[in-house]
Every structure is written in structure tokens, then in C-alpha cells.
Amino acid sequence: MASSEEVTLNGLATKIAELADTLTKTLKENNVPLCTFDVDSPVSYDSPSPDIYMQRQTLIQTCMDLIYLAQGPRESIFNYAHSAMPDAACLNVLNYFNFWDAVPLDGTASYADIAKHTNLPEEVVKRFVRHASTLRIFEETEPGRSASRVKHSFRSAPLARSKGLRALLTTTLELSGGPLMALHFALERYSQGKPALPKNIDETAFALLYSGGQFGKFKNTWEMLENDGEGEKKGWRQREFTVFMDFLKEIFGLEGVVLNAYDWSALGKAKVVDIGGSAGHDAFTLAKKFSDLELVVQDLPQVAPVFEQNLPSDLASRVSFMAHDMFQPQPVEADVYLLKLILHDWPDEEAVKLLRAQIPALKPGARVIFIEYVGAEEDSEDANQLPRIVRGMGSATDLRVMALFNNRERPVSAWKEIFKAADERFDVTSVKSNAVAFYAVVEAVWRG
Ligand SMILES: C[S@@+](CC[C@H](N)C(=O)[O-])C[C@H]1O[C@@H](n2cnc3c(N)ncnc32)[C@H](O)[C@@H]1O
Known part of the structure; x- marks a missing residue:
């Protein structure tokens, strides 16, 4: 420029x-x-x-x-401050109450129809849809008229069609929105006057908002995902989250990253544990392509029914699910342990604990592979050459993981350090990353 x-x-x-x-x-x-x-x-x-x-x-x-x-500078700040929160709140409300399915893709709905579908007052529905339509989300057939009907627009239609996009909004807006807006309280309480953020996951903006009882009693995000909801609704957040993770793979083209993370075919007959493997979408990808692999997906108990539902019958003999807390000693002896998008959710202290928990099962030569978001390296020339808005995608994720987990988007050097801090017998043998890809693949061999 x-x-x-x-x-x-x-x-x-x-x-x-x-x-x-x-x-x-x-x-x-x-x-x-x-x-x-x-x-x-x-x-x-x-x-x-x-x-x-x-x-x-x-x-x-x-x-x-x-x-x-x-x-101009003043108006640009004023307009942003004026609209950013109402815009985000509006999208969140439309998604939470599923306005998307209230309007047919090939027709129109009245405000009364949408009110019935969402079980919200018609007047409230109208106010949200009218604001949304200024953002090209839905459209009124007769803008501003009480008799107007509502139709889908180019930005709302994909939400009616894609559960993944809806699950993305549930995570990035609904789950993270409150903690992000409470970040200033958390920083004031836990970090002001200190040299760094707290190193544990209990003193986050998330915990400040959701552990007190008013909005739930959850120490961290995962506890909320597992336990929020009653009766049939219990586990709804975890089910939604499995859809989100699968969708992320699709939009970031991560299937290729998983397939190329390691020379899987060179393993021959081998066992792979996908730690925190969600409902198995990565394990299915690997099992389909490499017929000698046996995979065990480990995750929290509420994920189990989604895994069983998603498991292709032809893979059932080679891919299984095990409810296992990844901070407890690893019970499965395997050749490779995959940790994809796990440790960026945990501050250093917990990340180190998690790696140490795998040690009891590690045989010499076993591999641990991280596939992780990668943050900008301090003083790096590469990062500064990226357009501001690309850097902004990374720094926005960085602030989100601060609010939820007291963590940061680690640069490659920090990923290597995590292995070292966990145990000197982890030998980092390969690191693949570049500044444009948001991901790094880091591989360590256990020399125990
Ligand atoms: C960001 S997701 C990554 C999922 C998957 N690896 C992927 O890349 O799509 C983090 C996963 O860790 C799981 N998880 C969180 N805490 C856990 C724990 N204590 N034990 C086992 N899994 C846990 C979550 O349920 C979730 O599926």
C-alpha cells in the first residue's frame, strides 16, 4: 500500500x-x-x-x-461501536431460535409464521428480522410494511442449508460471545498488575461468566459442552460441537492436512489413537484411505452416541470409540497418537499435564503428532507480509482462546517447547508449517 x-x-x-x-x-x-x-x-x-x-x-x-x-476516523469508530454488538446479538438470536428453518427456501413466511416456529413474540421477531435485513440476512418483500413477508437472502439461505454453518455460529457467537465481552472483567480481576495471564483454565472470562450459577456452574467450556441441558437436551452442546468440528475440516480443507500429516502408509499394520477425536470424522478419513490402520477415537462420554451414529458400517471393525478423559493415564498402547486442534484449547500447564498423561502407554518409537493452529512468531517478517485482514483472522482466534481458555495461539517455536516441557524424552523430529496456512504439523518420537 x-x-x-x-x-x-x-x-x-x-x-x-x-x-x-x-x-x-x-x-x-x-x-x-x-x-x-x-x-x-x-x-x-x-x-x-x-x-x-x-x-x-x-x-x-x-x-x-x-x-x-x-x-473518516470518528464516524468509523462510532459506527462500529454502535452496530458491532447489535449485529452480533441479532445473528446469535436468529441462530439460537433457528429462524433459518422458519422461512421456506423457495417461498416466503409471514411474521406470524416465524413467531410460531420460534415461539417468540411476533413483535420481537419483526425487530430482529428487520435489523438482519439491513445486513442482507433475510429480506422483506415490502420493506417496512406490516403486511410484508420474509424471504431468504443470499446470506441467510446457506444457514438454512448447512447445519455446519449454524454450529459454527453456536460456537463462535453463542458460546464465546459472553466470555469475550467479559474479558475486561477477567483481566481486571486476574491479570492486572501481573506479568502474564493466569496459567490455568479456571480463571478465565468463561469461568467468570459461567461458573457462578446464574448461567450455569461450569468450570470450563468442556464441562459446559458435556453437561449443559436436561433430559433429552443434555449433551446438545457437545453434539453441536461435533458438527462444528466436522464443518471446520470442510471449510479449511483439513482433510488433506490430516492425510498428509504423516506417512501413514509406511506404518503398515498399526494402531492410531485420535485423542479428543470428536465424533470420529478424522479417524474415518484415515481409515478409508489406509486399510491397514486400526483407530481408536477417544473423547468425552456425550460424544459416544454421535460417533455410533456416524460410524460407517464398513469401518466398524477398525474404528472404535472410547470414552476417556485425556488428562488420565493413557490406557491404549499404539504406534501413533494424534492430537488435532486439542492443545490450543489449553494453557501451558494443562497442555503439559495432558502430554505427560500419555507417557504410561508410550513404547519407544511411538509418535505423537499435533495438528494445530499456528500463531504469528514474534518479530517474524513472514507474518507482517500478510494482509491485515488475514492476520486479523488469526488474532481474533487468539482473543477467543484467551476468553475461553486463558490460552494463546502458539507460534511454531512454542509448540516445540510444549513437548520439551512435558518430557525431555520427546524428540521433535518434524515441523511443517507456513505463514499462510493457519496450521502446523509437529511430530515427536518417544525415546523413552
Ligand atoms: C477443538 S475439539 C477437536 C476435535 C478433533 N480433534 C478435531 O480436530 O476435529 C476438542 C475436543 O476435545 C475434547 N475434549 C475436551 N476435554 C476433554 C477431555 N478431558 N478428555 C477427552 N476429550 C476432551 C472435546 O470434547 C472436543 O471433541
Whole structure:
């Protein structure tokens, strides 16, 4: 980007036109269907190309700059402060009460229909839908008129079609929203005047909000996922979370990361334990591709019924589920232990405990493999070359894991340190990561 004196409304608008032109050409050359404002628009730019991803991010960032400049600094802050929370609360309410299924994809619904479906007062429904429609989420057939009906828009329709996208909102907005807004209280109480965040998971913004009784009595997020709800509803959060994890794999193209994390075929007949493996989606991927592997998925008890429901019958002889608390001594002797997206949910103290809990089962030569989010390395040139909004995706996750777990998005060096802190006999033999991919694969061999 040119120096700030040269950045003008016209300069940015010209740049946007050029970037949009280049992107459109690249998409067409690569046969990637273009998104539209139509209700049947493709839900995303379906391409694994890092080039297309970066072109889109640069365009989006330049559009954001144009908006900031058109608003001016004061209005840009005012507008953000004014709308950010109502926008997020609105999306959260629509998702929590499932407004998505209240409106047919190929027709319209009245406000009374939506009120009936959601069991909310019609007047309240109308206020949320009207705000949402300003964000292109739903559309009124006659905007502002009491007789107006509601139809899906290009942003609401994917939510009616995808359980995964809905589960993503449940985790990122509903579960994390309260703790994120309570972060200032947690920092004031536990961190102000101290050199660092508390090193344990009990003194988080999450715990401040959800452990006191008013909104539940849960020490940490996982306890809430397992225990919230009564009767048939018990475990609903955990069930929703398994859908979210499966969906994350789809949107980040993680299937390839799992398949390439290790030379699985070189293992021959071998046993793999997927620690905190959710309802088995990664184990199924590995078992389908590598017929010599036997996999044990370990997770919390509420995950078991979802696993049983999802287990393909042709894999039933090789993939099994074991309810097991990963902080307790590992009971299964295996060749590889996979920890995918586990330790970023735990501060160092617990991460080290978790690794040590595996030691009783480790035979010499056994491997432990992390597949993890990777944060920016301090003073790294790589990270600064990424567009601001790409860095923002990483730093937003970083603040979310602070609110929920008192953790941070660890850079690669810290992932290696975790092994070392757990036991010197873990020998880190391979680290694969790059600044654009949000993931690193770190492999250690047990030299015990
Ligand atoms: C972020 S998810 C990762 C799931 C899966 N590895 C994946 O990548 O899709 C973390 C998982 O850890 C599980 N978990 C949390 N605490 C646990 C515990 N004490 N013992 C076993 N599993 C636990 C959760 O239920 C959840 O499935």
C-alpha cells in the first residue's frame, strides 16, 4: 500500500476496480463459479488455490480501507461501536431460535409464521428480522410494511442449508460471545498488575461468566459442552460441537492436512489413537484411505452416541470409540497418537499435564503428532507480509482462546517447547508449517 498521503478515495476506488477485474479473470480462468446476491448463489469461491484466496483478501482489505476513509476516523469508530454488538446479538438470536428453518427456501413466511416456529413474540421477531435485513440476512418483500413477508437472502439461505454453518455460529457467537465481552472483567480481576495471564483454565472470562450459577456452574467450556441441558437436551452442546468440528475440516480443507500429516502408509499394520477425536470424522478419513490402520477415537462420554451414529458400517471393525478423559493415564498402547486442534484449547500447564498423561502407554518409537493452529512468531517478517485482514483472522482466534481458555495461539517455536516441557524424552523430529496456512504439523518420537 502507498504511503498514507497518497491514499485517497479515488486512488482506493481505482485500485478496487483493478483488483476486482484481476480476481474476476482469475476465477473465470480457473472455472470457479462467481458468487452473486441471488438466493441460489454458490456459498463460497470453491477453490483451494492460495493465489485466489490472497487476491480476494487484498480486494476485501482495500474495500475496508475505502469504507474507513469515506467514514473518516470518528464516524468509523462510532459506527462500529454502535452496530458491532447489535449485529452480533441479532445473528446469535436468529441462530439460537433457528429462524433459518422458519422461512421456506423457495417461498416466503409471514411474521406470524416465524413467531410460531420460534415461539417468540411476533413483535420481537419483526425487530430482529428487520435489523438482519439491513445486513442482507433475510429480506422483506415490502420493506417496512406490516403486511410484508420474509424471504431468504443470499446470506441467510446457506444457514438454512448447512447445519455446519449454524454450529459454527453456536460456537463462535453463542458460546464465546459472553466470555469475550467479559474479558475486561477477567483481566481486571486476574491479570492486572501481573506479568502474564493466569496459567490455568479456571480463571478465565468463561469461568467468570459461567461458573457462578446464574448461567450455569461450569468450570470450563468442556464441562459446559458435556453437561449443559436436561433430559433429552443434555449433551446438545457437545453434539453441536461435533458438527462444528466436522464443518471446520470442510471449510479449511483439513482433510488433506490430516492425510498428509504423516506417512501413514509406511506404518503398515498399526494402531492410531485420535485423542479428543470428536465424533470420529478424522479417524474415518484415515481409515478409508489406509486399510491397514486400526483407530481408536477417544473423547468425552456425550460424544459416544454421535460417533455410533456416524460410524460407517464398513469401518466398524477398525474404528472404535472410547470414552476417556485425556488428562488420565493413557490406557491404549499404539504406534501413533494424534492430537488435532486439542492443545490450543489449553494453557501451558494443562497442555503439559495432558502430554505427560500419555507417557504410561508410550513404547519407544511411538509418535505423537499435533495438528494445530499456528500463531504469528514474534518479530517474524513472514507474518507482517500478510494482509491485515488475514492476520486479523488469526488474532481474533487468539482473543477467543484467551476468553475461553486463558490460552494463546502458539507460534511454531512454542509448540516445540510444549513437548520439551512435558518430557525431555520427546524428540521433535518434524515441523511443517507456513505463514499462510493457519496450521502446523509437529511430530515427536518417544525415546523413552
Ligand atoms: C477443538 S475439539 C477437536 C476435535 C478433533 N480433534 C478435531 O480436530 O476435529 C476438542 C475436543 O476435545 C475434547 N475434549 C475436551 N476435554 C476433554 C477431555 N478431558 N478428555 C477427552 N476429550 C476432551 C472435546 O470434547 C472436543 O471433541
